[in-house]
Amino acid sequence: MGKRDTNRDEKRQLIVTTARKLMQVREVSDFSMRTLAEVAGVSSATPYALFGSKQALIAAVMDTDFADFMTALTAEPNQGFDVFFRLVDVTAELFEKNPGYYSTGAQAIQATTDQTLTSHFSLPRHGLFKDLVSDAIQRGEICHQINPDSLALNLGHQFYGWIQAWAKGNITLPDMVARTKYGLGLGLAAVATEASRAQLLEQVVAIQATLPEAGVLKTKPTPNKKQEAVS
Amino acid sequence: MGKRDTNRDEKRQLIVTTARKLMQVREVSDFSMRTLAEVAGVSSATPYALFGSKQALIAAVMDTDFADFMTALTAEPNQGFDVFFRLVDVTAELFEKNPGYYSTGAQAIQATTDQTLTSHFSLPRHGLFKDLVSDAIQRGEICHQINPDSLALNLGHQFYGWIQAWAKGNITLPDMVARTKYGLGLGLAAVATEASRAQLLEQVVAIQATLPEAGVLKTKPTPNKKQEAVS
């Protein structure tokens, strides 16, 4: 690798690092490409030359932490259905440490129409779910008619959806945990073999008791930004 | 209602109608507030005075069709678990008639951070699901420990998520139907009483057979918009 490439990589790193800092200061909107360029001491055209778009840049930022994310997820002992629930807990713990960061990232990922970006994140997550499902099938906890791919996709879909709801501020983090566990619990209970099923349903009903009513959604009044004329 | 209000309502109607026309011409981006104002023969400030934001306007547009949507959904005979599956079919049929329109609308609804707008759409849908679940409980098809509110929210969440995936172009319409039915089928099978459960699982497995592999996601190459210098 020549020095040219090295310099480019260093600049990429610099921009990614700066972007991460900006993403962590809570307010999602406090992060424009112009201020990023200014803070990083770089032309505002450079991030576009190096990453292509704001979303691609954010993806690159999150990518650096993604390894940590995956190891945090897979570090858990892998036995029984509880591993799915622990997955949710671990994710929530991670989010709690850096809410602004993950919220910004999740929203950016979801806002993009670039398929490569989304699959870049969805595929590893899907792989993890698929492995967990396959293991459960082999342990005889899930009936063998089930295609790991299809089930994993459904579980991942639910997970992802509630994460997005949290990122948008529609639900709190504990709520996200409960609703995700509820969804995963249902999906698993449906295909669980008789032995595991009863216990799973018991857990689901227990979670259900902690859920707030759906009607109680946070609602703000219509944003009426017209201020009255000051006489 | 005085003439002032009448005029305002007429102007609202005019803008909504024009907006719907623009939304139907397929390309989501072919719809800027400036062109809308121009086509409607109205100042570009007027839609903001009357609706507040682009998203609110789109919500208003979709609102006019929402009644049709709900009647189309509820027109189906309400018996057995099949009603949930028919719900998905009816939605897909509606989407197929006007893909650009519903796709634009769904994306706009999802992009907004305005809670009132989202709940405006999620609440009636949630109500429908809740009613269906309650009915199923009373018919003894779903065990009575289940809280209709919680289950309905989960089913609606899955439904909504796959609709969004379709609106973003991540999956095809038949795929949306299959994956949604798969998800609903699982959720219902989990809580179905013994009698209904076997049949439901059979249907789920049948749907599963039609699902494409998760790995086969549409992927485009990274958007490399740099064109080469023309010598």
Place this chain on the structure above:
DNA sequence: AATAAAACTAAAACGTGTTTTAGTTAGCTA
């Protein structure tokens, strides 16, 4: 009819993401 209030307009402005242009720097190669 006179006046106040509201609705609407045209036009400019702001802050975005993004692209383009033209010029400069820095590394590589002959």
Place this chain on the structure above:
DNA sequence: TAGCTAACTAAAACACGTTTTAGTTTTATT
């Protein structure tokens, strides 16, 4: 060392959503 090329810069520009300003019309009230 000389020259080529990729990388970078500064600055302007574009289109967008949105807001503001100031002026004009329309309606309701007295």
